[in-house]
Amino acid sequence: xxxxxxxxxxxxxxPILKGVNLEIRTGEVHAIMGPNxxxxxxxxxxxxxxxxxxxxxxxxEYRGMDLLDMEPEIRAxxxxxxAFQYPVEIPGVTNMYLLKAAINSVRKHRGVEELDAxxxxxxxxxKAAMVEMKQEFxxxxxxxxxxxxxKKRNEILQMALLEPHLSVLDETDSxxxxxxLKIVAQGVNLLRSEQRSMVLVTHYQRxxxxxxPDYVHVLAGGRIIRSGGKELALELEQKGYGWVxxxxxx
Amino acid sequence: xxxxxxxxxxxxxxASAGLAGRGLPWLDDQRQAAIELFARSGFPGQYEEDWRxxxxxxxxxxxxxxxxxxxxADTDISDYLVAGLDAYRLVFVDGRFSPQYSDTSGLQDCIxxxxxxxxxxxxxxxxxxxxxxxxxxxxxxxxxxxxxSTDGYVIEVAENVKLDKPVEIIFIAxxxxxxxxxxxxxxxxxxxxxxxxxxxxxxxxxxxxxxSTSRISLxxxxxxxxYLVQTQANDASQISSVDVNQxxxxxxxxxxxxxxxxxxxxxxxVSLQAEGAHCDMLGLYNTxxxxxxxxxxxxxxAAPHCTSRELYKGVLDQRSRGVFHGRIKVEQGAQKTxxxxxxxxxxxxxxxxxxxxxxxxIYADDVKCAHGATIGQxxxxxxxxxxxxxxxxxxxxxxxxxxxLNEVLDEIELEPLKQSMExxxxxxxxxxx
Numbered sequence: 001x002x003x004x005x006x007x008x009x010x011x012x013x014x015p016i017l018k019g020v021n022l023e024i025r026t027g028e029v030h031a032i033m034g035p036n037x038x039x040x041x042x043x044x045x046x047x048x049x050x051x052x053x054x055x056x057x058x059x060x061e062y063r064g065m066d067l068l069d070m071e072p073e074i075r076a077x078x079x080x081x082x083a084f085q086y087p088v089e090i091p092g093v094t095n096m097y098l099l100k101a102a103i104n105s106v107r108k109h110r111g112v113e114e115l116d117a118x119x120x121x122x123x124x125x126x127k128a129a130m131v132e133m134k135q136e137f138x139x140x141x142x143x144x145x146x147x148x149x150x151k152k153r154n155e156i157l158q159m160a161l162l163e164p165h166l167s168v169l170d171e172t173d174s175x176x177x178x179x180x181l182k183i184v185a186q187g188v189n190l191l192r193s194e195q196r197s198m199v200l201v202t203h204y205q206r207x208x209x210x211x212x213p214d215y216v217h218v219l220a221g222g223r224i225i226r227s228g229g230k231e232l233a234l235e236l237e238q239k240g241y242g243w244v245x246x247x248x249x250x
Numbered sequence: 251x252x253x254x255x256x257x258x259x260x261x262x263x264x265a266s267a268g269l270a271g272r273g274l275p276w277l278d279d280q281r282q283a284a285i286e287l288f289a290r291s292g293f294p295g296q297y298e299e300d301w302r303x304x305x306x307x308x309x310x311x312x313x314x315x316x317x318x319x320x321x322x323a324d325t326d327i328s329d330y331l332v333a334g335l336d337a338y339r340l341v342f343v344d345g346r347f348s349p350q351y352s353d354t355s356g357l358q359d360c361i362x363x364x365x366x367x368x369x370x371x372x373x374x375x376x377x378x379x380x381x382x383x384x385x386x387x388x389x390x391x392x393x394x395x396x397x398x399s400t401d402g403y404v405i406e407v408a409e410n411v412k413l414d415k416p417v418e419i420i421f422i423a424x425x426x427x428x429x430x431x432x433x434x435x436x437x438x439x440x441x442x443x444x445x446x447x448x449x450x451x452x453x454x455x456x457x458x459x460x461x462s463t464s465r466i467s468l469x470x471x472x473x474x475x476x477y478l479v480q481t482q483a484n485d486a487s488q489i490s491s492v493d494v495n496q497x498x499x500x501x502x503x504x505x506x507x508x509x510x511x512x513x514x515x516x517x518x519x520v521s522l523q524a525e526g527a528h529c530d531m532l533g534l535y536n537t538x539x540x541x542x543x544x545x546x547x548x549x550x551x552a553a554p555h556c557t558s559r560e561l562y563k564g565v566l567d568q569r570s571r572g573v574f575h576g577r578i579k580v581e582q583g584a585q586k587t588x589x590x591x592x593x594x595x596x597x598x599x600x601x602x603x604x605x606x607x608x609x610x611x612i613y614a615d616d617v618k619c620a621h622g623a624t625i626g627q628x629x630x631x632x633x634x635x636x637x638x639x640x641x642x643x644x645x646x647x648x649x650x651x652x653x654x655l656n657e658v659l660d661e662i663e664l665e666p667l668k669q670s671m672e673x674x675x676x677x678x679x680x681x682x683x
Contacts, residue, residue: 048638052630076640088635092653101649102639109640141653158639 001026001197002047002067002166007058008222009039009046016042018222019058024166027194031208031233032201034219035241040201041085043219044170047199048082049075063165076102077109079165083155083172090142095154098142099124103161127160131187149180156187167191168199173207185210205237218244255292257313259285262397265318270399271370276382277399284387284396293390300389303573303605304544308487308513309459314429317344318400323424327351330420330451334666337418337447338363340403344423345430345460347401351420360408363417366433367401376406381437385463388517391489395431395463402433402462405446409439409469416445416475416664423451423458423486434464438472438500445475447667451510452482460488468500470524477667478516480508481674484539487513496556498524505662506562508535508543509674515544522549522556522584533562534658536675537570537602544573549591551584551617560591563658565651566602574606578621580614587617595625596654598647648679 002024009017016039024030034040046053047060049072060067067075090098103123104114115123128135131153143151152172159167169188173181188211192198200211208216208230216232217224220241225248226232236244262285271277293310294301322343340363341351347365354363362369362376369376381404387393403419421432436446452458460482468474480488488511496502508514520529535543549558564572574593595604608621628650636646652659652675662668 050634050638071643072634072637073640073642073646076638082638084635084638088629088631090632090635090650090653092656093649097649098636098639098641101641101645105640105642162640 001028001063003061005059007043007046007060008056009042010054010056011042011052015056016053016222017046020219020222020224022217022224024197024199026197028215029192029198029200029211029213031213031216032199032219033203033205033216033233033236036203038219039222040203040219041170044082044168044199044201047168048072048080073105076162077106081159081162081164081167083152083159083167083169085171085174087143087151087155089144089146091144093142094139095142096124096138099138099158099161102158106162124161127157130160130190131157132183133157148175149177152176152180152184153187156184160187160191165195166197166199168201170201171203172200173202173204181207182210205233208233220245220248252292254310254313255289258316258394259289261316265316265398269318270367270401271374274370274374276377277370280384281397281399284393287387288390288393288397291390291393300546300575304515305513305542309489312427312457314427314459316398316400317346317428317430318398320346322346322348325351325422325424325453327420327422330422332418332666332670334669335416335418335664337416340365340417340419342401342403342419342421342432344425344428344458345401345421345432358411358414360411361413362404362406364404365401366399366404366435369404376404378437380467381406381435383465383467385433385465385491385493386519388491391461392463392491395433395461395491398431399433400431402435404435405444406437407439407442407444409442411439411442413444416447418447418449421448421450421460421462422453423456423460423482424453426456426458428456429459429461432460432462434462436464436466436474438468438474440469441471442469443473445477445664447477447479447664449479450482450488452486454483454485456483456486458486460486460490462488462490464490464492466492466494466502468494468496468502470498471500472497473501475503475505475663477505477507477664479667480510480514482510484510484541485512487511489515491517492519494520494529496520496522496524496527496529499526501527502529504529504531506531506533506545507671508533509671511541511543513542513544516546518545518547520549520558522551522553522558524553525555527553528557529559530661531558531560532658532661534655534671535562535564535572536655536678537564537572538567538678539570540568541570542572543570546575548577548579549589551578551580551587551589554583554585554587556584557588558590561658562593563655564593564595564604565598565655566595566604567598569599569601571602572604574604574623575609576607576621577609577611578619580612580617580619582613584614585616587614587619589617589619591621593623594654596651597625597627598651644680648676651679
């Protein structure tokens with residue numbers, strides 16, 4: 001699904017990623033953990049194609065394609081989805097409009113017929129129910145005046161609608177109370193399948209109580225310094241990031 | 251005296267004997283006062299504060315002919331209609347009333363809707379004192395307009411009458427290098443209601459200049475929705491002066507929608523003269539190329555308990571330029587005034603420019619006034635967010651631009667007009683560079 005090799009990336013000339021290697025196979029869920037400033041969000045954003053980051057070397061192969069060579073919208077249409085850490089508020093654009101434009105651009109790209117208004121409405125109602133989102137939120141401006149939890153739910157709704165092959169969830173748990181976290185996690189778990197891969201970027205182990213990963217990686221100083229199974233997250237929770245950083249330095 | 255001033259004075263002297271309504275004392279007097287003022291002041295220049303940012307070259311940089319004859323050029327009016335708009339219609343081609351393109355069938359008797367020229371020639375008693383009251387000759391353009399007073403529209407809605415359909419007036423510029431001088435007069439009787447759409451269009455490559463004045467008065471309780479829609483080609487220019495007097499508890503909703511023109515300068519002045527009057531002033535401008543759009547607005551709160559709300563939004567691309575100069579004046583004694591004004595701009599290109607200057611002048615002590623202005627660019631985070639959902643960059647930019655303008659577009663209550671504005675905008679915003 002995804003093969004990251006020796007990835008280096010800068011922001012404003014400052015190196016953030018310093019040689020990331022990661023292999024994700026179809027159907028796997030990987031958690032990327034690490035202390036603040038380790039490059040977790042950078043990695044997520046580089047995968048989605050944000051141009052504030054400059055990739056200086058390395059490669060990312062996604063389903064046999066050179067991901068780094070693709071515009072953000074092409075990545076999305078090819079099935080890469082980034083759930084934002086800070087979903088953007090867009091006054092004047094209704095959520096419905098965005099969702100419809102998004103799904104139809106993806107369908108068009110895949111050579112599937114675009115949805116008409118009725119088909120779309122039916123689909124969106126079903127997906128909104130899945131993330132327990134009230135319908136009124138569909139008719140409001142994108143994320144405007146949404147609480148932190150509502151914004152994150154909206155991200156999961158978009159993900160559910162676009163049915164990506166690869167989802168990257170950037171600190172989806174941040175700013176959520178436990179109830180919101182459960183709803184978001186439930187949405188993610190419903191989307192989990194043999195055909196889909198996911199990358200969970202998180203600072204805390206808490207999210208992993210609800211979405212159990214197949215692999216856990218620790219990113220620190222722009223590199224993955226340790227990889228393991230789900231038990232690694234628990235160990236981190238107990239011993240802190242200093243423990244693996246010390247080990248890596250030794 | 252400059253060559254250009256002399257050029258127009260010569261035209262006036264040659265034409266004056268044959269101008270519409272010759273012999274009506276009030277009109278003769280107005281013309282005389284106006285031409286004398288024009289002879290003295292000429293056109294304004296960039297050394298004047300109010301005209302500092304307005305490059306008048308497209309308007310006064312060439313010697314234009316003021317059309318006073320009655321020949322009407324053939325034109326295909328269907329090119330200029332708004333789809334789905336059901337309205338009474340007056341059409342002016344190169345500034346002259348064109349009955350063959352107009353349609354006022356079914357108009358109620360209590361409404362006068364005619365051309366200025368026909369009205370002064372056949373029905374001068376129509377002009378009540380209110381309607382005769384002069385456009386303030388605040389500058390050389392208004393003076394030149396009143397001096398020629400060639401044609402224009404006259405609408406009077408009698409007391410308590412509600413118009414069943416909007417009134418649309420289309421000014422079409424067809425022939426090259428003409429300067430037309432439409433003089434428009436609207437009088438709304440007590441508790442009357444109407445919607446007027448004043449549209450300016452042109453065929454391509456006319457270089458035409460329209461110098462228009464519209465004098466609007468509303469008696470007690472009258473309600474008027476007034477749309478000034480400027481979609482002429484990018485080589486045509488317009489100087490427009492709209493002057494409004496509002497009576498007690500009247501409502502004036504003004505929508506200035508400017509998408510066309512090389513140089514467009516709009517002077518809008520609304521005077522709230524009796525208690526309880528309210529005006530909404532909305533503006534939308536979208537420019538590209540080397541267009542220049544300039545909105546100068548003044549709201550005068552001359553009586554207590556009046557409210558005014560003003561919102562102008564502009565989107566400027568390429569090397570185009572916008573100016574907003576908004577003034578709220580609260581006169582002594584106009585207590586309990588509630589006035590707000592805001593101007594927001596979106597620049598789509600590093601070469602586009604906007605100069606905005608909100609201004610308050612308050613001589614009363616118990617008032618609420620707010621104003622503000624912003625200039626910004628497309629938000630990069632929003633752009634990336636939309637693209638990351640599969641929407642391509644061009645569409646995402648257009649969507650964000652629409653979202654920015656929505657606040658004004660949403661207030662256009664005439665659905666066909668709103669749709670026509672949206673489709674012009676969409677065509678521009680999504681068009682290939």
